[in-house]
Each structure stands twice: as C-alpha cells, then as structure tokens.
Amino acid sequence: MANHLKYDIYDLDVSEFDNNPDYLERWLIHGLPSRTVKVSDILEELRLCAGDGQIIVFTTNHIDMLDLELLTLDLMNMHIHMPYCTTSAFNQIAFNHFNISYHMLFEEIEGLIKKVEVTLAEVSGELLKSNDAEVSLQGLIKFLHNKIVEYDKLKA
Template sequence: MVDVFKGMKLKWVLLSTSRNHVLKKNNKNGVLKEEIRYFELSFHKKNREMVLGSYLPYLLQKGKEIKEKNKTLKLHTVDYNGTDYWGSINLDHPASFDTMAMDPAVKTALIEDLDRFSRRREFYRRVGKAWKRGYLLYGQPGTGKSSLVAAMANYLKFDVYDLDLKEIQCNSDLRRLLIGTGNGSIIVIEDIDTSLDSAEDDKVTLSGLLNFIDGLWSSCGDERIIVFTTNHKDRLDPVLLRPGRMDMHLHMSYCTFSGFKTLASNYLRIQDHQLFDEIKGWLDKVQATPAAVAGELMKCEDPNVALRGLIKWFHNRANTEMQDGSLNIK
C-alpha cells in the first residue's frame, strides 16, 4: 500500500514469517509452527526525521481515535470472584448530553470541564497532581443523576466502575479495587451520604475513602473521574466536599422549561406546541422531576394527548399538594 503524507511518499508492505516452538509432552518433543505477520515501512532516507517526528505520531493518534470510536464500553461492578474483584457487562445506556433534560448552563459548564480535563495530561504532570477529577451530582431522586453518568461515559468513551461501598469488606479491598480499574474510566459512588452510615470497624472507613480519592493510591492510574451522587448534599462531611475530592458540584434541579422542551423533543419529536405556554406556567408553580415529566410523556405518542395528560398530572399534583399544605410556589 502506498501512502502520501505532506507530499512525502511512503510504502507499506505486509510480510509474513514463521517461528517454530519446541513442545515437550510425555517425554516426547513436538514442534509448533507459528506464523507472524507484520508491516514493513519504507521511505526515502531524507524523510527520516519527518517520518519519526510527524508521520508515525499522526498514525498512532489516528489509530487511537478509531479504537476509541469503536470501543465497547463496559459497566463494572464489585465481584469478589472476578478479576481484581470486578465483574463486567457491556454498557449499552443510550444517554447523551443532547438527550439530558438539565439546565443548559450546567450542561455547558460540565462539557467544557470534561474537555479541559481530557486534554491536560501534561498539565497534571507538570503541576505534580494525579490525572483525575471529582464531581458531585446532587438533587432529588428522578433528576437524572445516573443518566448523566452514562452521558459522561458515552461522551468520553470511558468505562464505568459502579462502586458500592456497602459491598466492600475493608479498606485494603478498596485499594485493590482502585488498582483494578483501568485508565480512562469513571468510578461512581452513589448515595455517598448513606454509604458510610453503617460502616463497622472492619468495613470501609471515611479515612480509607479519603485515601482512595486523593491519597497516594489515587495516583495508581491515569485519566480517572470519580463521580459521587447524593440526594442530600447538606449531610456530607465537609472534608469530602473540598477541591481535589469533589472538584465540581452540579445541582440536578427539578424540570425547567428548557428541560421540558428537551424531553418533548426526545419523546414526542416536537419543537413547539400551542400548549407549551400553559406547561411553562405549571413548571413555574409545581416542582416536577424530569423523570416524572418523562413518565407522563411516554403514555401516548400523540403530542396533543400526551401534553394534555401532562397538564392534567400537574393539576392533580397541585391539588394534592394544596390539600396537604406542601405546595411549593417557585
């Protein structure tokens, strides 16, 4: 195959050779013949510096991009019978930033932060810090915290490691689990406010978790993201909240009108409707999670029926909250 790079002509040839391996079995010798295939690159000697300095790095980068594009993401869970205490399945979650019904400003800030993190390998080495980043996702159940983790994984092409602290027997096991995670991965610790509540003397401790997050063991690997989720940020120990552990705090809010429009586009494939103004008014009065709104939109494919059903749901929700005195006017 002939390739041309910046006016330079290069030739690739696929070659094959064989190698014999001597095998011993039952005091008898056997020979196993192995075929080795490889490419040979040839070019004019005057282009040597360009090939080594530009062409080969370009090929390696392109190869990495193709590999990441075709990568099958994995969801890993704690399994004491698995390799390095991890078991895995394919991660087929379809969530993306385009489908996330969240505050646009928060979404943009997160994407920019992820992009900055992924390209700063040399920066982290220069300042003497482990190449990792911590995020705290907090908000009521149904606001999309788990879906956002999947969207982050799909965006970065990172495997996800679901770390349930209540399943871990001791701090040393926690360190082994950390060592077993691959580079370019997202470690998820959900419901961090309750994960350590029932910790016994032989279970994971807060100090063990802190060493896991930013102690010496945290430098065993590159390009790692740790995501914590909680429904109650106010219950977290302040030592967990500081930069270096939870670098960015993201509030997953109740459904806003912009979030509703994203859901309407996802579920009903509409960008506008005559009932949108009425729904905006309800969203200004009644707190509803994106999951609750999506659940109503899923009930019918006809936009008119689905939106009227959502308005009826808002009406019933408001009446219920007025009766028990819990209506929260924004």
C-alpha cells in the same frame, strides 16, 4: 462527558451494596477498568478518590446533609450545581428525546413543573420509559402528580 472522553458509564446506586464498604470499594475501584465514568447516588457511602484514569461523579439532592470532609478540594475537583427542571429545560429534553417542539400535553406538564421541584434526571428518566411520546408524556404527568401529592403530605 462520557461520550466526549469515549468512556464507559457504570451507574451504581451504592445503597444496593447493603452498606458494605469493603465490597463497595472492591467492586467500584478495583472491579472496573480504567477509562470509565462511575456514578453514585449516595455520596456518603463513597469516600474514595478516582485513580488510574477513572472519573467518579457523585450526585446528591441534599448537599447540606453531606459530611464537609467530602466537599474538600482534595476529594472533589469540581462542584456543579444542577437546578431543578424548568419549563424551558423540559422543552429541550422533550425535543432531544422525541424531536418534537410541541405536544398537546406540554401545557399541563409545564404547569406541573412550576408547582413541584423535579430534577432534570427525573424528567429524562420518565421520558426514556417509552419510545412513544404520548406514552412517555402521560407517564411524566402521572409522575409529577405523584410528586405533588408527596410534597403536600410533607408540608402537612
């Protein structure tokens, strides 16, 4: 979206603002130029509408925990559901990052992706940690194993 519109991206995790809504509002809305895309990881903290050519993208993994007021059309013009990563999506992401359609680690990664809910952003984030495909894929395997361990602890 940002490339298409030729906008800058500011990726902000609003939890870093110590839950100070006044500071957050000043910084997000008034501190950034128009023609920017703003991304927030914690939807509940940002109850502001975009203005002056700004686009605010809200993301959450738990839409059911949000205040219903935030989901009304006057605050949000569009809702897009992003499913968890599938093996075919992983293959596309790996191709996009490294221009490879096969690696000996793909089978293990695909098996892990089938066992745990992982977002496309999490997979991309892990793959972006290195320009070396082997290093990134090994890091993704470790990340997926850790998610499985965390998931198993929550179920117990």
